[in-house]
Amino acid sequence: MQVVVTARQMELTTALKDYVHNKVSKAEKYIHREYGVHVILEAHKLHHTAEIVVNVKGQQITAKGEGEDMYACIDKAMDKIEQQLRRYKEKLSHHKGSTSVGQEALVVEEALATES
Numbered sequence: 847m848q849v850v851v852t853a854r855q856m857e858l859t860t861a862l863k864d865y866v867h868n869k870v871s872k873a874e875k876y877i878h879r880e881y882g883v884h885v886i887l888e889a890h891k892l893h894h895t896a897e898i899v900v901n902v903k904g905q906q907i908t909a910k911g912e913g914e915d916m917y918a919c920i921d922k923a924m925d926k927i928e929q930q931l932r933r934y935k936e937k938l939s940h941h942k943g944s945t946s947v948g949q950e951a952l953v954v955e956e957a958l959a960t961e962s
Contacts, residue, residue, distance in 0.1 A: 847874055849883045856889035865917060869924045870898075876931040877902070887916060896920045898927050907931060 849870050851863050866885050873883075877900075886897040893912070896919035900907040907930045911922030 847871070847877065847881060847883055849885065851885045851887065854886065854888040856887065858887065862887070862916065866920060869920055873900070873924070873928055873931060876928065876935055885920075887920075889916070894919050896923045898923045900927060900931065902931075902934065907934065 847870065849867055851858060851866050853862075866887075870883050870885065882901045884899045884901075886895075886899075888895040888897070892914055894914065894916045895910060895912050896916065897908065897910045907927060909923045909926035909930065911919035911924075911926070913919050913922065
């Protein structure tokens, strides 16, 4: 998975970048292809924002976490992204279309079964 981290009005430390990569890598169980992930970290005095954008098949799944702690903001945004990816994959599994969609559904069902 290709992850791009952008920092606005703050310095991007290696610890913060590693934390983002570790959190985003957990979403790979819902995505079996090489999708792009863009993480935007922004700081305004004591107000921090983490926005995560995942590009999947011509669509964008976006989530935003806000708060006083950047790490907590990243956690909030990743929780929202995981919920949206889970719903997206369930939607694909119920869709009756081409075989490639059916194969994606099998991968998702396996990921959900191992999660439980």
